[in-house]
Amino acid sequence: MMRLLQVSRLEVFYGKVQALQPTSLHIDSGQIVTVIGPNGAGKSTMLNAIAGALPASGTQSGDVIFGEQNLTGSAIEKRVASGMSLVPEKRELFATMKVEDNLLLGSYRRYQAGEKDYADQMHVVYDLFPRLKERRQQQAGTLSGGERQMLALGRALMAKPRLLMLDEPSLGLAPLIVKEIFHIIHRLKQTGVAILLVEQNARAALQVADYGYVLETGSIALEGVASDLAQDQRVVETYLGLVKK
CATH class of the missing domain: 3.40.50.300 (P-loop containing nucleotide triphosphate hydrolases)
Structure with missing residues (x-):
């Protein structure tokens, strides 16, 4: 390795x-x-x-x-x-934003760098967390504790x-x-x-x-x-x- x-x-x-x-x-x-x-x-x-x-x-x-x-x-x-991507203990989500918008923020650095496929990890995240796909139009603040942790993980993964x-x-x-x-x-x-x-x-x-x-x-x-x-x-x-x- x-x-x-x-x-x-x-x-x-x-x-x-x-x-x-x-x-x-x-x-x-x-x-x-x-x-x-x-x-x-x-x-x-x-x-x-x-x-x-x-x-x-x-x-x-x-x-x-x-x-x-x-x-x-x-x-x-x-x-x-x-x-490197860090998922902090407090998760630090944007509660009033939709689940999908929180995820897209995770790929913002890639967007800034001019990567045209900056959102390509979305399908990977939704495959790992089907519940996030179901709730993608909900505000992050309405999710359960487990779902918020999934969203924090998913957002970090968007940065590849x-x-x-x-x-x-x-x-x-x-x-x-x-x-x-x-x-x-x-x-x-x-x-x-x-x-x-x-x-x-x-x-x-x-x-x-x-x-x-x-x-x-x-x-x-x-x-x-x-x-x-x-x-x-x-x-x-x-x-x-x-x-x-």
Whole structure:
């Protein structure tokens, strides 16, 4: 596999407070990599730093190599143009706009770049999310929580990303919807897109991922093949809610 993302010694500070210790991780093309850990461990901070989406109060250091580009210090626009797409925890949809218009906004960068086929991902999105096709003329604000998550995923896919970064996609969703979302994440892998998945639902994340990292108090505590992590006694007891005998 080709190395798609190489993050080396990434650190994040909010003022004098260090939110992320020197952290290194990598993702190969077409791979699903998950980062699990407790609330406040720095998972979302790490994801936002990689995407170039830290708030103004945050500063970062370290290297972010994406494909053959060194994106260290680059603006979020350059990272998106290079093939990164972030689905934030809050989803950040345009509630008063139609579902289809929200999706088209996801391809705006491609439209700006003069790509005549900028909307060509629409059929891919509707194939993955038939409910979005059924509700394409509805306002996004009228959708259920699960449908809003589907729309956030679909909008990100409209940019034709090489790397899709997902921040807590199961947050606040009913168990049946969570199962559906993770089934879709598994299907996304078949399209060739690599996925960096930040998730508190460790069980579901490790089931769908190829490789995993455990982030605790701002630093990587464990890493390994996802199926191996799912059998690790510390992970089982701390994150899966079971005592392994």
